[in-house]
Amino acid sequence: MDNLFSLGNATFENYVGITSGYTEMAYQMSAHVLTVGFAIMLAALLYFVLTMKTVAPKYRISSVLSVVVMVSAFLLLMIQQQNWTNAFVFDAESGRYFLGSETDQFNNGYRYLNWLIDVPMLLFQILFVVSLTKSTFSSVRNQFWFSGTLMILTGYVGQFYEVTNPTLFFIWGAISTVFFIHILIVMKKVITEGQQGVPEKAKRYIGMIWTIFLFSWMLYPGAYLMPYLFSLGLEPALSEAAVVGRHITYTVADVTSKVIYGILLTLTAQEMSKADGYDYESLSTTS
Amino acid sequence: MDNLFSLGNATFENYVGITSGYTEMAYQMSAHVLTVGFAIMLAALLYFVLTMKTVAPKYRISSVLSVVVMVSAFLLLMIQQQNWTNAFVFDAESGRYFLGSETDQFNNGYRYLNWLIDVPMLLFQILFVVSLTKSTFSSVRNQFWFSGTLMILTGYVGQFYEVTNPTLFFIWGAISTVFFIHILIVMKKVITEGQQGVPEKAKRYIGMIWTIFLFSWMLYPGAYLMPYLFSLGLEPALSEAAVVGRHITYTVADVTSKVIYGILLTLTAQEMSKADGYDYESLSTTS
Numbered sequence: 001m002d003n004l005f006s007l008g009n010a011t012f013e014n015y016v017g018i019t020s021g022y023t024e025m026a027y028q029m030s031a032h033v034l035t036v037g038f039a040i041m042l043a044a045l046l047y048f049v050l051t052m053k054t055v056a057p058k059y060r061i062s063s064v065l066s067v068v069v070m071v072s073a074f075l076l077l078m079i080q081q082q083n084w085t086n087a088f089v090f091d092a093e094s095g096r097y098f099l100g101s102e103t104d105q106f107n108n109g110y111r112y113l114n115w116l117i118d119v120p121m122l123l124f125q126i127l128f129v130v131s132l133t134k135s136t137f138s139s140v141r142n143q144f145w146f147s148g149t150l151m152i153l154t155g156y157v158g159q160f161y162e163v164t165n166p167t168l169f170f171i172w173g174a175i176s177t178v179f180f181i182h183i184l185i186v187m188k189k190v191i192t193e194g195q196q197g198v199p200e201k202a203k204r205y206i207g208m209i210w211t212i213f214l215f216s217w218m219l220y221p222g223a224y225l226m227p228y229l230f231s232l233g234l235e236p237a238l239s240e241a242a243v244v245g246r247h248i249t250y251t252v253a254d255v256t257s258k259v260i261y262g263i264l265l266t267l268t269a270q271e272m273s274k275a276d277g278y279d280y281e282s283l284s285t286t287s
Numbered sequence: 288m289d290n291l292f293s294l295g296n297a298t299f300e301n302y303v304g305i306t307s308g309y310t311e312m313a314y315q316m317s318a319h320v321l322t323v324g325f326a327i328m329l330a331a332l333l334y335f336v337l338t339m340k341t342v343a344p345k346y347r348i349s350s351v352l353s354v355v356v357m358v359s360a361f362l363l364l365m366i367q368q369q370n371w372t373n374a375f376v377f378d379a380e381s382g383r384y385f386l387g388s389e390t391d392q393f394n395n396g397y398r399y400l401n402w403l404i405d406v407p408m409l410l411f412q413i414l415f416v417v418s419l420t421k422s423t424f425s426s427v428r429n430q431f432w433f434s435g436t437l438m439i440l441t442g443y444v445g446q447f448y449e450v451t452n453p454t455l456f457f458i459w460g461a462i463s464t465v466f467f468i469h470i471l472i473v474m475k476k477v478i479t480e481g482q483q484g485v486p487e488k489a490k491r492y493i494g495m496i497w498t499i500f501l502f503s504w505m506l507y508p509g510a511y512l513m514p515y516l517f518s519l520g521l522e523p524a525l526s527e528a529a530v531v532g533r534h535i536t537y538t539v540a541d542v543t544s545k546v547i548y549g550i551l552l553t554l555t556a557q558e559m560s561k562a563d564g565y566d567y568e569s570l571s572t573t574s
Contacts (some may be wrong), residue, residue, distance in 0.1 A: 025447050028394045035366055036400040038360075043358040043404065046332075050339065050351045085391060092388045281345040 007076060012227040012236045013106045013243050017088050017099035026240040027088060027097040029246045035083035037251040038074050044259040046259070051266055056278035058128075059269035065125040068116045073258055076114035079232060083110060111250060112156040118258060119148040123183065129269050130166035131193025132267070145188050149267035151179035155224060162227055165206055168259050173224055202271035209264045216256035223249040299450050299514040299523045300393045300530050304375050304386035313527040314375060314384040317534045321368035325361050331355035332548040338553055343565035345415075346556035349404045351547035352412040360545055363401035369398060398537060399443040405545060406435040410470065412549070416556050417481025417493060430473050431529035438466035442511060449514055449524055456462040460511055467508070474500060494553045503543035510536040 007283035016022065024032075048066040055063065064236070087106040088097040099105070127137060158172025191210040195203045222229065226246040227236030303309065309317075337354040342350065365554035374393040375384040386392070408430035414424060445459025478497040482490045511514065513533040561569070 024392055024394070027395050028447075032394075032396040032400045035363060035397060036403060039359045039362040039401070040404060042362060043355040045332070046336075046354045046358055047351055050336070050354060051348075054344075089389050089390060090387075141321075 006143050011105070011107055011159075012238065013108075013246075014087070014099050015236070016165055016238050016240050017097070017106070017244055019100040019212065019238055020062040020240065021096035022088060022240050022243075023096060026244050027072050029244050031081065031085055033244075033251050034077065034084055034248045035255060038077035038081060038094070040255050040259060041074035041077060042071045043075075044262070045074065047268070048262060054273075054280040055073070055266065056273035056276055059273060062125050062128045062262075062269055065121050065128070066265070067121065068259075069121050069125075069258050069262070072117040073114055073254060076110045080108070080114075083107065092159060108159055108250075109156060112152055112159065115152045116149065116156075119152055120145045122261065123148050123187070123221070126174055126187075126190060126194070126209070126265060129265050129272070130190060130198075132190065133192060133193045133196050135189060140186060140190060144183065147182045147186075149178040151176050151183065155220075159224065162224075166228075166236070173221070177221060180217070184217070187244065197277045199213040199271050202268050202275070205268040205271065209268070212256055212260055214263065216253050216261070219253035223253065262264050298394055298446070299391070299525065300371075300395075301349050301374070301386050302450055302523070302526050303527055304384065304393070306379065306525055307527065308383035308385040309375060309442070309527050309530075312384060313531050316531050318372055320531070320534045320538050321364065322543060323370055325368060328357045328361035331549070332361065335549060335553070337489050339482050340561075341567040342553065342556040343360065343560035343563055346560060347533060349412050349415045349549075349552050349556055352408050352415070353545075353552070356408050356412075356545050356549070359404040359405040360401055360541060363397045364541070367397040370394065382391035382500065385422070389406075395537075396443060396445055399439055399446065402439045403436065403443075406439055407432045408547065409545065410435050410474070411452055413474075413477060413481070413496070413552060416552050417477060418485075419477065420480045420483050422476060422480060427473060427477060431470065434469045434473075438463050438470065441466070442507075446509060446511065449511075453515075453521060453523070460508070464508060467504070471501070471504070486558050486562045489562070491554050492551050492555040492558065496548060496555070499543055499547055499551065501547070505539035506543075510540065 022039050046068055048070060052060050052063040053198045069273070074079075083104060083106055087099060087103050089100040089103065093097050124141060127141060132140065154172050155176040158169050158176060161169040161172070188210070191206060195206050226242050226249065228234075230237035230239050230242035230245070273280070332354055334529050335350045335357060339347050370391065370393055374386060375389050376387040376390065378385050394563040411428060416429060419427065442463040445456050445463060448456040448459065475497070478493060482493050484568075485493070510533050513529050513536065515521075517524035517526050517529035517532070557567070
């Protein structure tokens, strides 16, 4: 068991920070992208709180779950950003940022533990907006939770090995992918059933949800593999472009899979509320 | 690709901080202006939340979008301010502030990534208050988002070169300006159509929105070019007055284009709500 922890600088971000260091532009772009990520989460949190009453009461739990996701993403991504800016120290001589000698190392693990909260919530959330016609609520929910949790935990273990042990890195990544594929299959079923017998506009939104779900969730394995996608070999690339690319990919994926997904669920719920006879825009009271 | 990042101290704020350093007055004025900027955003956030119900439900999404803008501007401008105060270190011998040897360099990029959220939202926002008579909602929205995003991203890349490579700085700035001009043209169309068939008072407010929009958005290219406006040459000015001037310009522009703009949209929506038969002031319930 001790072996599990006997790892040196476990991420390729740290290796780049030791070997070549980061230029001003690469270091700052990373800091900016990480910052805009958590700022969007807090901004969207307010959006979900303030638009909650635009949908009928039975759909509001979807907004609540978006709020839960936003809080955890905001906090963990903020700490991830601080982890970045604390880990590297400017060296005036070379004009580059190097890994500090006594600072915490950079590690993407904050993201993973954020997803441990968010992934089950995001998958759960859609079940309060769309209606299942054949599957049962509890069976789908349990499958989502089971595979969602195991996908994250196995990926979390795997990412510790991305530099020190590529074999273990790929094995854990492959196990994680099995759960990921299971989630995609179940989600496709939910989408197909959910599109039946709903207003035309709601049906279109549900179709968009599937598109952005597929797009954004596929970015995560891409970001996981980033050091190897840039090297196209069995050694991780020690390229600062790959580091910046990974920050950008994770941020785009997080914003799409959490914020845009949540907004589309709100829009879907608004259409279904109207069809149910609840029309927020023509309410004459101030409530 | 790696070449893209091989830049030294990328901003003229850092160059001034290396060469002449900052007097107490210039350093502190910058810190104060940056601070009042993010304080105004948090204050205005509360204004937009608390006045949301003064407009009819269909206009409230404009207030929600103002809140989204306030949150992201508050967070990113606060971090921008911390970036300023952390980057420079007081030197007791000379009584001036110099760029720290191991601190993060100062970079305006936080602002840019804040605008990446705010610009699409601010442009989108007006479409929920004014009615388009000839243009279609989705076409205008897409044009706003397309040009808004590209204007910011190209400006963001450009600002990294303001000292190290003036040619690239001007080229990226010029590309950004093309998108800016497109936005102005589309916005003028929205304003003209929006003034048709609305109550006299609302029409006046919409006219004021155009004036402050034009004024405040024109300040941004001015701030971008500040080091060259002060030198009136092909070398950036290493003047602390230009640094302070840029902080002031950005702050005035941010407050006008986000806060005053949002307040005028709220006032417009109040007038249109009254015309629609929703009069908050004469509501007799307490809700």
